[in-house]
Amino acid sequence: MTDQQPPASGKFAFLVHPRTDVAADMARVWRPLGRIPARTWERGLRRLPVPPLTLAAVHRRDTAADEPDGWIIVVPATPRQLLTEDRRWALGRVEGAIDKAQALGASIVGLGALTAPATGAGRMLRERPGLTVTTGNAFTAHLTVEGLRRLVAAASGSHIAIVGATGSVGSCVVRMLAEEPLGSDLTLVSRGGPRLEALAAEVRGTGMDVRSSTSMDAVRDADVVLVLTSATDALLGSQHLKHGALVLDDTQPRNTDPHLKQERPDVLVIDGGVASIPGIDIRGDIGLPRGLAYACLCETMLMTFDGQATSSTGQASVEHALRMRDAARRFAHLGFSLADPLSFGRRTAWPAPARVGA
Incomplete structure:
Protein backbone atom coordinates (compact mmCIF):
# COMPACT_ATOMS: atom_id res chain seq x y z
CA MET A 1 0.00 0.00 0.00
CA ALA A 138 8.03 12.79 -19.52
CA PHE A 139 4.91 11.58 -17.69
CA THR A 140 3.10 11.65 -21.04
CA ALA A 141 5.75 9.29 -22.39
CA HIS A 142 5.31 6.98 -19.40
CA LEU A 143 1.52 6.81 -19.78
CA THR A 144 1.89 6.40 -23.53
CA VAL A 145 4.02 3.30 -23.06
CA GLU A 146 1.40 1.96 -20.65
CA GLY A 147 -1.28 2.55 -23.28
CA LEU A 148 0.83 0.90 -25.97
CA ARG A 149 1.25 -2.10 -23.70
CA ARG A 150 -2.54 -2.55 -23.58
CA LEU A 151 -2.97 -2.13 -27.33
CA VAL A 152 -0.08 -4.37 -28.41
CA ALA A 153 -1.50 -7.12 -26.22
CA ALA A 154 -4.80 -6.87 -28.14
CA ALA A 155 -3.40 -6.40 -31.66
CA SER A 156 -3.27 -9.07 -34.33
CA GLY A 157 0.50 -8.53 -34.61
CA SER A 158 3.30 -6.63 -32.89
CA HIS A 159 4.35 -4.04 -35.48
CA ILE A 160 4.31 -0.57 -33.85
CA ALA A 161 4.57 2.65 -35.87
CA ILE A 162 5.28 6.01 -34.19
CA VAL A 163 4.36 9.18 -36.08
CA GLY A 164 6.35 12.10 -34.70
CA ALA A 165 9.09 9.82 -33.41
CA THR A 166 11.78 12.49 -33.05
CA GLY A 167 9.71 14.90 -30.99
CA SER A 168 10.07 15.31 -27.24
CA VAL A 169 7.51 12.65 -26.28
CA GLY A 170 8.25 10.46 -29.29
CA SER A 171 11.99 10.15 -28.73
CA CYS A 172 11.43 9.36 -25.06
CA VAL A 173 8.88 6.66 -25.93
CA VAL A 174 11.25 5.16 -28.50
CA ARG A 175 14.06 4.99 -25.95
CA MET A 176 11.75 3.44 -23.36
CA LEU A 177 10.69 0.81 -25.90
CA ALA A 178 14.36 0.13 -26.60
CA GLU A 179 14.82 -0.73 -22.93
CA GLU A 180 11.62 -2.80 -22.79
CA PRO A 181 10.49 -3.80 -26.31
CA LEU A 182 6.75 -4.37 -26.70
CA GLY A 183 6.80 -5.53 -30.31
CA SER A 184 8.93 -7.20 -32.95
CA ASP A 185 8.85 -4.38 -35.51
CA LEU A 186 9.14 -0.63 -34.99
CA THR A 187 8.62 2.01 -37.68
CA LEU A 188 9.69 5.56 -36.88
CA VAL A 189 8.07 8.36 -38.90
CA SER A 190 9.05 12.03 -38.81
CA ARG A 191 10.06 14.84 -41.14
CA GLY A 192 13.45 13.21 -41.51
CA GLY A 193 16.94 14.58 -41.28
CA PRO A 194 19.83 13.51 -39.09
CA ARG A 195 17.68 13.26 -35.94
CA LEU A 196 15.47 10.52 -37.41
CA GLU A 197 18.39 8.42 -38.64
CA ALA A 198 20.32 8.95 -35.40
CA LEU A 199 17.33 7.83 -33.31
CA ALA A 200 16.75 4.77 -35.49
CA ALA A 201 20.44 3.85 -35.25
CA GLU A 202 20.38 4.32 -31.49
CA VAL A 203 17.62 1.74 -30.91
CA ARG A 204 18.66 -0.87 -33.47
CA GLY A 205 20.08 -4.02 -31.96
CA THR A 206 17.45 -4.16 -29.20
CA GLY A 207 15.63 -7.17 -30.59
CA MET A 208 13.26 -5.11 -32.75
CA ASP A 209 13.38 -4.65 -36.51
CA VAL A 210 13.64 -0.82 -36.69
CA ARG A 211 12.76 1.14 -39.83
CA SER A 212 12.49 4.87 -40.47
CA SER A 213 10.49 6.91 -42.96
CA THR A 214 9.44 10.45 -43.76
CA SER A 215 6.09 9.32 -45.21
CA MET A 216 2.85 8.68 -43.35
CA ASP A 217 2.28 5.82 -45.82
CA ALA A 218 4.88 3.83 -43.86
CA VAL A 219 2.33 3.06 -41.13
CA ARG A 220 0.07 1.03 -43.45
CA ASP A 221 1.56 -2.27 -42.29
CA ALA A 222 1.49 -1.41 -38.58
CA ASP A 223 -0.78 -3.19 -36.13
CA VAL A 224 -0.54 -0.35 -33.60
CA VAL A 225 -0.02 3.29 -34.61
CA LEU A 226 1.02 5.97 -32.12
CA VAL A 227 0.38 9.57 -33.22
CA LEU A 228 2.53 12.22 -31.52
CA THR A 229 3.08 14.91 -34.12
CA SER A 230 1.49 18.37 -33.94
CA ALA A 231 2.20 19.06 -37.64
CA THR A 232 -0.93 20.35 -39.37
CA ASP A 233 -0.06 18.48 -42.58
CA ALA A 234 0.29 15.08 -40.90
CA LEU A 235 -3.33 14.06 -40.33
CA LEU A 236 -3.74 10.30 -39.93
CA GLY A 237 -6.61 9.15 -42.16
CA SER A 238 -8.33 5.93 -43.14
CA GLN A 239 -6.07 5.53 -46.19
CA HIS A 240 -3.04 5.10 -43.90
CA LEU A 241 -4.33 2.19 -41.81
CA LYS A 242 -4.49 -1.56 -42.28
CA HIS A 243 -7.64 -3.51 -41.44
CA GLY A 244 -8.11 -3.80 -37.68
CA ALA A 245 -5.39 -1.33 -36.77
CA LEU A 246 -5.30 0.10 -33.26
CA VAL A 247 -4.42 3.79 -32.93
CA LEU A 248 -3.23 5.76 -29.90
CA ASP A 249 -3.55 9.52 -30.55
CA ASP A 250 -1.54 11.54 -28.03
CA THR A 251 -2.01 14.91 -29.72
CA GLN A 252 -3.90 18.05 -28.66
CA PRO A 253 -5.37 19.30 -30.96
CA ARG A 254 -5.76 15.75 -32.27
CA ASN A 255 -4.04 14.57 -35.48
CA THR A 256 -6.41 11.74 -36.36
CA ASP A 257 -9.14 12.42 -38.91
CA PRO A 258 -12.52 12.54 -37.11
CA HIS A 259 -14.06 10.83 -40.16
CA LEU A 260 -12.27 7.64 -39.10
CA LYS A 261 -15.20 6.89 -36.80
CA GLN A 262 -17.55 6.51 -39.77
CA GLU A 263 -15.15 5.45 -42.52
CA ARG A 264 -13.29 2.71 -40.64
CA PRO A 265 -15.41 0.89 -38.05
CA ASP A 266 -12.71 -1.81 -38.03
CA VAL A 267 -10.20 0.67 -36.56
CA LEU A 268 -10.14 1.61 -32.87
CA VAL A 269 -8.76 5.05 -31.99
CA ILE A 270 -7.85 5.65 -28.34
CA ASP A 271 -7.26 9.17 -26.99
CA GLY A 272 -3.83 8.87 -25.42
CA GLY A 273 -2.09 10.56 -22.53
CA VAL A 274 -5.11 10.62 -20.21
CA ALA A 339 -7.39 6.09 -17.29
CA ASP A 340 -10.07 3.88 -18.76
CA PRO A 341 -9.96 4.82 -22.42
CA LEU A 342 -11.76 7.46 -24.42
CA SER A 343 -12.22 7.41 -28.19
CA PHE A 344 -12.81 10.82 -29.77
CA GLY A 345 -13.83 12.03 -26.31
CA ARG A 346 -16.32 9.24 -25.62
CA ARG A 347 -15.80 6.45 -23.13
CA THR A 348 -14.90 3.07 -24.59
CA ALA A 349 -13.12 -0.09 -23.41
CA TRP A 350 -9.64 -1.46 -23.88
CA PRO A 351 -9.70 -4.25 -26.45
CA ALA A 352 -9.34 -7.72 -25.00
CA PRO A 353 -5.90 -9.37 -25.21
CA ALA A 354 -5.65 -11.30 -28.45
CA ARG A 355 -2.26 -12.97 -28.32
CA VAL A 356 -1.14 -15.93 -26.23
CA GLY A 357 1.11 -14.79 -23.41
CA ALA A 358 0.11 -11.10 -23.78
Whole structure:
Protein backbone atom coordinates (compact mmCIF):
# COMPACT_ATOMS: atom_id res chain seq x y z
CA MET A 1 0.00 0.00 0.00
CA THR A 2 1.33 3.44 -0.95
CA ASP A 3 1.87 5.85 1.92
CA GLN A 4 0.04 9.12 1.50
CA GLN A 5 2.32 12.09 0.95
CA PRO A 6 1.85 15.38 2.82
CA PRO A 7 0.90 18.46 0.81
CA ALA A 8 3.80 20.47 -0.60
CA SER A 9 3.85 24.21 -0.02
CA GLY A 10 4.31 25.15 -3.69
CA LYS A 11 1.58 25.90 -6.18
CA PHE A 12 1.43 25.35 -9.91
CA ALA A 13 -0.15 26.70 -13.07
CA PHE A 14 -0.79 24.82 -16.28
CA LEU A 15 -1.08 26.62 -19.61
CA VAL A 16 -3.62 25.66 -22.26
CA HIS A 17 -5.05 27.40 -25.32
CA PRO A 18 -8.19 27.20 -27.47
CA ARG A 19 -8.06 24.19 -29.78
CA THR A 20 -9.64 23.68 -33.22
CA ASP A 21 -13.10 24.91 -32.18
CA VAL A 22 -12.03 28.19 -30.59
CA ALA A 23 -15.54 29.39 -29.72
CA ALA A 24 -16.44 26.13 -27.97
CA ASP A 25 -13.25 26.17 -25.92
CA MET A 26 -13.62 29.84 -24.95
CA ALA A 27 -17.18 29.05 -23.83
CA ARG A 28 -15.59 26.80 -21.19
CA VAL A 29 -14.17 29.97 -19.63
CA TRP A 30 -17.43 31.94 -19.88
CA ARG A 31 -20.43 30.64 -21.83
CA PRO A 32 -21.26 33.88 -23.72
CA LEU A 33 -17.79 33.77 -25.30
CA GLY A 34 -19.00 30.80 -27.33
CA ARG A 35 -21.31 33.06 -29.33
CA ILE A 36 -18.40 34.85 -31.00
CA PRO A 37 -17.68 33.35 -34.47
CA ALA A 38 -14.38 31.52 -34.94
CA ARG A 39 -13.21 33.96 -37.62
CA THR A 40 -13.80 36.87 -35.26
CA TRP A 41 -11.83 35.09 -32.54
CA GLU A 42 -8.91 34.56 -34.91
CA ARG A 43 -8.73 38.26 -35.80
CA GLY A 44 -9.44 39.49 -32.29
CA LEU A 45 -6.81 37.35 -30.59
CA ARG A 46 -4.20 38.54 -33.09
CA ARG A 47 -4.99 42.25 -33.01
CA LEU A 48 -6.34 42.97 -29.53
CA PRO A 49 -4.50 42.87 -26.18
CA VAL A 50 -6.58 39.94 -24.90
CA PRO A 51 -5.28 38.95 -21.44
CA PRO A 52 -4.69 35.36 -20.31
CA LEU A 53 -7.75 33.91 -18.57
CA THR A 54 -8.17 31.51 -15.66
CA LEU A 55 -10.06 28.43 -16.81
CA ALA A 56 -10.05 26.36 -13.62
CA ALA A 57 -8.77 26.09 -10.07
CA VAL A 58 -7.30 22.76 -8.92
CA HIS A 59 -7.65 21.34 -5.39
CA ARG A 60 -6.30 18.19 -3.75
CA ARG A 61 -9.08 16.21 -2.08
CA ASP A 62 -6.78 14.98 0.72
CA THR A 63 -6.44 18.45 2.27
CA ALA A 64 -8.90 20.79 3.91
CA ALA A 65 -7.31 23.93 2.48
CA ASP A 66 -9.66 26.42 0.83
CA GLU A 67 -6.93 27.86 -1.40
CA PRO A 68 -6.27 26.18 -4.74
CA ASP A 69 -3.17 24.05 -5.21
CA GLY A 70 -2.97 25.29 -8.78
CA TRP A 71 -4.67 26.92 -11.72
CA ILE A 72 -5.27 26.24 -15.39
CA ILE A 73 -4.66 29.36 -17.48
CA VAL A 74 -5.74 29.99 -21.06
CA VAL A 75 -3.13 31.48 -23.40
CA PRO A 76 -5.07 33.78 -25.78
CA ALA A 77 -3.90 32.28 -29.08
CA THR A 78 -5.22 29.70 -31.53
CA PRO A 79 -3.26 26.59 -32.58
CA ARG A 80 -2.52 28.12 -35.98
CA GLN A 81 -1.25 31.31 -34.38
CA LEU A 82 1.02 29.47 -31.98
CA LEU A 83 2.61 27.48 -34.79
CA THR A 84 2.67 29.94 -37.69
CA GLU A 85 2.52 33.52 -36.38
CA ASP A 86 5.63 35.59 -35.71
CA ARG A 87 7.52 33.70 -33.01
CA ARG A 88 7.96 36.81 -30.87
CA TRP A 89 4.19 37.31 -30.83
CA ALA A 90 3.52 33.70 -29.80
CA LEU A 91 6.23 33.84 -27.14
CA GLY A 92 4.76 37.07 -25.82
CA ARG A 93 1.37 35.42 -25.37
CA VAL A 94 2.89 32.52 -23.45
CA GLU A 95 5.11 34.83 -21.35
CA GLY A 96 2.02 36.88 -20.46
CA ALA A 97 0.29 33.75 -19.19
CA ILE A 98 3.36 32.89 -17.10
CA ASP A 99 3.25 36.42 -15.66
CA LYS A 100 -0.32 35.72 -14.57
CA ALA A 101 0.69 32.35 -13.12
CA GLN A 102 3.39 33.94 -10.99
CA ALA A 103 1.02 36.68 -9.86
CA LEU A 104 -1.35 33.95 -8.63
CA GLY A 105 1.51 32.39 -6.66
CA ALA A 106 2.65 29.53 -8.89
CA SER A 107 6.22 28.31 -8.56
CA ILE A 108 5.89 25.58 -11.21
CA VAL A 109 4.40 26.14 -14.67
CA GLY A 110 3.44 23.40 -17.12
CA LEU A 111 3.34 24.03 -20.85
CA GLY A 112 0.22 22.36 -22.21
CA ALA A 113 -0.65 21.41 -25.81
CA LEU A 114 1.08 23.65 -28.39
CA THR A 115 2.55 26.07 -25.85
CA ALA A 116 5.47 23.62 -25.63
CA PRO A 117 6.42 23.46 -29.34
CA ALA A 118 5.69 27.20 -29.71
CA THR A 119 8.38 27.92 -27.11
CA GLY A 120 10.95 25.39 -28.31
CA ALA A 121 9.86 22.99 -25.56
CA GLY A 122 10.32 25.82 -23.06
CA ARG A 123 13.92 26.59 -24.05
CA MET A 124 13.01 29.96 -25.62
CA LEU A 125 11.29 31.34 -22.52
CA ARG A 126 13.14 33.95 -20.51
CA GLU A 127 14.83 32.93 -17.29
CA ARG A 128 12.74 33.53 -14.18
CA PRO A 129 14.53 32.94 -10.86
CA GLY A 130 12.52 30.67 -8.59
CA LEU A 131 10.25 29.38 -11.36
CA THR A 132 10.31 25.75 -12.50
CA VAL A 133 9.01 24.96 -16.00
CA THR A 134 7.98 21.59 -17.44
CA THR A 135 6.60 20.46 -20.77
CA GLY A 136 4.86 17.54 -19.08
CA ASN A 137 6.27 15.29 -21.79
CA ALA A 138 8.03 12.79 -19.52
CA PHE A 139 4.91 11.58 -17.69
CA THR A 140 3.10 11.65 -21.04
CA ALA A 141 5.75 9.29 -22.39
CA HIS A 142 5.31 6.98 -19.40
CA LEU A 143 1.52 6.81 -19.78
CA THR A 144 1.89 6.40 -23.53
CA VAL A 145 4.02 3.30 -23.06
CA GLU A 146 1.40 1.96 -20.65
CA GLY A 147 -1.28 2.55 -23.28
CA LEU A 148 0.83 0.90 -25.97
CA ARG A 149 1.25 -2.10 -23.70
CA ARG A 150 -2.54 -2.55 -23.58
CA LEU A 151 -2.97 -2.13 -27.33
CA VAL A 152 -0.08 -4.37 -28.41
CA ALA A 153 -1.50 -7.12 -26.22
CA ALA A 154 -4.80 -6.87 -28.14
CA ALA A 155 -3.40 -6.40 -31.66
CA SER A 156 -3.27 -9.07 -34.33
CA GLY A 157 0.50 -8.53 -34.61
CA SER A 158 3.30 -6.63 -32.89
CA HIS A 159 4.35 -4.04 -35.48
CA ILE A 160 4.31 -0.57 -33.85
CA ALA A 161 4.57 2.65 -35.87
CA ILE A 162 5.28 6.01 -34.19
CA VAL A 163 4.36 9.18 -36.08
CA GLY A 164 6.35 12.10 -34.70
CA ALA A 165 9.09 9.82 -33.41
CA THR A 166 11.78 12.49 -33.05
CA GLY A 167 9.71 14.90 -30.99
CA SER A 168 10.07 15.31 -27.24
CA VAL A 169 7.51 12.65 -26.28
CA GLY A 170 8.25 10.46 -29.29
CA SER A 171 11.99 10.15 -28.73
CA CYS A 172 11.43 9.36 -25.06
CA VAL A 173 8.88 6.66 -25.93
CA VAL A 174 11.25 5.16 -28.50
CA ARG A 175 14.06 4.99 -25.95
CA MET A 176 11.75 3.44 -23.36
CA LEU A 177 10.69 0.81 -25.90
CA ALA A 178 14.36 0.13 -26.60
CA GLU A 179 14.82 -0.73 -22.93
CA GLU A 180 11.62 -2.80 -22.79
CA PRO A 181 10.49 -3.80 -26.31
CA LEU A 182 6.75 -4.37 -26.70
CA GLY A 183 6.80 -5.53 -30.31
CA SER A 184 8.93 -7.20 -32.95
CA ASP A 185 8.85 -4.38 -35.51
CA LEU A 186 9.14 -0.63 -34.99
CA THR A 187 8.62 2.01 -37.68
CA LEU A 188 9.69 5.56 -36.88
CA VAL A 189 8.07 8.36 -38.90
CA SER A 190 9.05 12.03 -38.81
CA ARG A 191 10.06 14.84 -41.14
CA GLY A 192 13.45 13.21 -41.51
CA GLY A 193 16.94 14.58 -41.28
CA PRO A 194 19.83 13.51 -39.09
CA ARG A 195 17.68 13.26 -35.94
CA LEU A 196 15.47 10.52 -37.41
CA GLU A 197 18.39 8.42 -38.64
CA ALA A 198 20.32 8.95 -35.40
CA LEU A 199 17.33 7.83 -33.31
CA ALA A 200 16.75 4.77 -35.49
CA ALA A 201 20.44 3.85 -35.25
CA GLU A 202 20.38 4.32 -31.49
CA VAL A 203 17.62 1.74 -30.91
CA ARG A 204 18.66 -0.87 -33.47
CA GLY A 205 20.08 -4.02 -31.96
CA THR A 206 17.45 -4.16 -29.20
CA GLY A 207 15.63 -7.17 -30.59
CA MET A 208 13.26 -5.11 -32.75
CA ASP A 209 13.38 -4.65 -36.51
CA VAL A 210 13.64 -0.82 -36.69
CA ARG A 211 12.76 1.14 -39.83
CA SER A 212 12.49 4.87 -40.47
CA SER A 213 10.49 6.91 -42.96
CA THR A 214 9.44 10.45 -43.76
CA SER A 215 6.09 9.32 -45.21
CA MET A 216 2.85 8.68 -43.35
CA ASP A 217 2.28 5.82 -45.82
CA ALA A 218 4.88 3.83 -43.86
CA VAL A 219 2.33 3.06 -41.13
CA ARG A 220 0.07 1.03 -43.45
CA ASP A 221 1.56 -2.27 -42.29
CA ALA A 222 1.49 -1.41 -38.58
CA ASP A 223 -0.78 -3.19 -36.13
CA VAL A 224 -0.54 -0.35 -33.60
CA VAL A 225 -0.02 3.29 -34.61
CA LEU A 226 1.02 5.97 -32.12
CA VAL A 227 0.38 9.57 -33.22
CA LEU A 228 2.53 12.22 -31.52
CA THR A 229 3.08 14.91 -34.12
CA SER A 230 1.49 18.37 -33.94
CA ALA A 231 2.20 19.06 -37.64
CA THR A 232 -0.93 20.35 -39.37
CA ASP A 233 -0.06 18.48 -42.58
CA ALA A 234 0.29 15.08 -40.90
CA LEU A 235 -3.33 14.06 -40.33
CA LEU A 236 -3.74 10.30 -39.93
CA GLY A 237 -6.61 9.15 -42.16
CA SER A 238 -8.33 5.93 -43.14
CA GLN A 239 -6.07 5.53 -46.19
CA HIS A 240 -3.04 5.10 -43.90
CA LEU A 241 -4.33 2.19 -41.81
CA LYS A 242 -4.49 -1.56 -42.28
CA HIS A 243 -7.64 -3.51 -41.44
CA GLY A 244 -8.11 -3.80 -37.68
CA ALA A 245 -5.39 -1.33 -36.77
CA LEU A 246 -5.30 0.10 -33.26
CA VAL A 247 -4.42 3.79 -32.93
CA LEU A 248 -3.23 5.76 -29.90
CA ASP A 249 -3.55 9.52 -30.55
CA ASP A 250 -1.54 11.54 -28.03
CA THR A 251 -2.01 14.91 -29.72
CA GLN A 252 -3.90 18.05 -28.66
CA PRO A 253 -5.37 19.30 -30.96
CA ARG A 254 -5.76 15.75 -32.27
CA ASN A 255 -4.04 14.57 -35.48
CA THR A 256 -6.41 11.74 -36.36
CA ASP A 257 -9.14 12.42 -38.91
CA PRO A 258 -12.52 12.54 -37.11
CA HIS A 259 -14.06 10.83 -40.16
CA LEU A 260 -12.27 7.64 -39.10
CA LYS A 261 -15.20 6.89 -36.80
CA GLN A 262 -17.55 6.51 -39.77
CA GLU A 263 -15.15 5.45 -42.52
CA ARG A 264 -13.29 2.71 -40.64
CA PRO A 265 -15.41 0.89 -38.05
CA ASP A 266 -12.71 -1.81 -38.03
CA VAL A 267 -10.20 0.67 -36.56
CA LEU A 268 -10.14 1.61 -32.87
CA VAL A 269 -8.76 5.05 -31.99
CA ILE A 270 -7.85 5.65 -28.34
CA ASP A 271 -7.26 9.17 -26.99
CA GLY A 272 -3.83 8.87 -25.42
CA GLY A 273 -2.09 10.56 -22.53
CA VAL A 274 -5.11 10.62 -20.21
CA ALA A 275 -4.82 9.79 -16.50
CA SER A 276 -7.37 9.01 -13.82
CA ILE A 277 -7.22 11.52 -10.94
CA PRO A 278 -10.11 10.76 -8.53
CA GLY A 279 -8.25 12.54 -5.72
CA ILE A 280 -8.00 15.85 -7.59
CA ASP A 281 -10.85 18.35 -7.91
CA ILE A 282 -10.61 20.46 -11.08
CA ARG A 283 -13.15 23.24 -10.69
CA GLY A 284 -13.68 24.12 -14.31
CA ASP A 285 -14.27 22.49 -17.70
CA ILE A 286 -11.06 21.21 -19.30
CA GLY A 287 -12.82 19.23 -22.00
CA LEU A 288 -12.50 15.84 -20.30
CA PRO A 289 -14.94 13.89 -18.10
CA ARG A 290 -14.61 14.75 -14.42
CA GLY A 291 -11.90 12.73 -12.71
CA LEU A 292 -9.63 12.67 -15.76
CA ALA A 293 -6.70 14.86 -16.80
CA TYR A 294 -4.05 14.96 -19.49
CA ALA A 295 -0.69 13.49 -18.53
CA CYS A 296 1.16 16.77 -19.10
CA LEU A 297 -1.07 18.45 -16.50
CA CYS A 298 -0.48 15.51 -14.18
CA GLU A 299 3.30 15.91 -14.48
CA THR A 300 2.97 19.55 -13.43
CA MET A 301 0.93 18.49 -10.40
CA LEU A 302 3.28 15.65 -9.48
CA MET A 303 6.37 17.85 -9.63
CA THR A 304 4.63 20.36 -7.36
CA PHE A 305 3.36 17.82 -4.85
CA ASP A 306 6.73 16.04 -4.82
CA GLY A 307 8.68 19.27 -4.29
CA GLN A 308 10.71 18.93 -7.49
CA ALA A 309 12.38 22.20 -8.49
CA THR A 310 14.42 21.26 -11.57
CA SER A 311 12.88 22.33 -14.87
CA SER A 312 12.13 19.73 -17.52
CA THR A 313 12.38 21.48 -20.88
CA GLY A 314 13.67 20.39 -24.26
CA GLN A 315 13.58 16.68 -25.07
CA ALA A 316 11.97 14.52 -22.39
CA SER A 317 14.40 12.04 -20.87
CA VAL A 318 13.82 8.45 -19.85
CA GLU A 319 15.29 9.32 -16.43
CA HIS A 320 12.67 12.01 -15.82
CA ALA A 321 9.90 9.73 -17.11
CA LEU A 322 10.92 7.15 -14.51
CA ARG A 323 11.03 9.84 -11.80
CA MET A 324 7.49 10.81 -12.76
CA ARG A 325 6.40 7.16 -12.70
CA ASP A 326 7.80 6.82 -9.19
CA ALA A 327 6.16 10.09 -8.07
CA ALA A 328 2.84 8.82 -9.41
CA ARG A 329 3.23 5.72 -7.26
CA ARG A 330 3.93 7.89 -4.20
CA PHE A 331 0.75 9.86 -4.87
CA ALA A 332 -1.34 6.90 -5.99
CA HIS A 333 -4.00 7.79 -3.40
CA LEU A 334 -4.81 10.76 -5.66
CA GLY A 335 -4.77 8.71 -8.87
CA PHE A 336 -2.21 9.40 -11.62
CA SER A 337 -2.79 6.01 -13.27
CA LEU A 338 -3.72 5.22 -16.87
CA ALA A 339 -7.39 6.09 -17.29
CA ASP A 340 -10.07 3.88 -18.76
CA PRO A 341 -9.96 4.82 -22.42
CA LEU A 342 -11.76 7.46 -24.42
CA SER A 343 -12.22 7.41 -28.19
CA PHE A 344 -12.81 10.82 -29.77
CA GLY A 345 -13.83 12.03 -26.31
CA ARG A 346 -16.32 9.24 -25.62
CA ARG A 347 -15.80 6.45 -23.13
CA THR A 348 -14.90 3.07 -24.59
CA ALA A 349 -13.12 -0.09 -23.41
CA TRP A 350 -9.64 -1.46 -23.88
CA PRO A 351 -9.70 -4.25 -26.45
CA ALA A 352 -9.34 -7.72 -25.00
CA PRO A 353 -5.90 -9.37 -25.21
CA ALA A 354 -5.65 -11.30 -28.45
CA ARG A 355 -2.26 -12.97 -28.32
CA VAL A 356 -1.14 -15.93 -26.23
CA GLY A 357 1.11 -14.79 -23.41
CA ALA A 358 0.11 -11.10 -23.78
